[in-house]
Amino acid sequence: MTDSPARPPAPIKTPCVKVCVVDGESGLCLGCYRRLNEVAGxxxxSEAEREAIMAELPARRGLIRPEKLAMF
Known part of the structure; x- marks a missing residue:
């Protein structure tokens, strides 16, 4: 019997764009629009929970003042 090598886990989809700055006013990351607790956890x-959050992110952009987004 041959042992097949273990496969690495599939990469987790993430909206992270490596701009990790949390806006104190909205509580959202200025790069990906997630809340700090969402980033941390x-x-x-689950994949379904991540997909649900990612579906909300475009609408969250409007919660951040435009002049803050112009910095990035």
Whole structure:
């Protein structure tokens, strides 16, 4: 019997763009629009939970004042 090598886990989809600055006013990351607790717990969420959050992100952009987004 041959042991097949273990496969590495599939990469987790993430909206992270490596701009990790949390806006104190909205509580959202200026790069990906997630809340700090979502960023911190991202790996522990189910794929369905991550997909639901990612579907909300475009609408969250409007919660951040435009002049803050112009910095990035």
């Amino acid at each position: 991202w790996a522990r969420l």
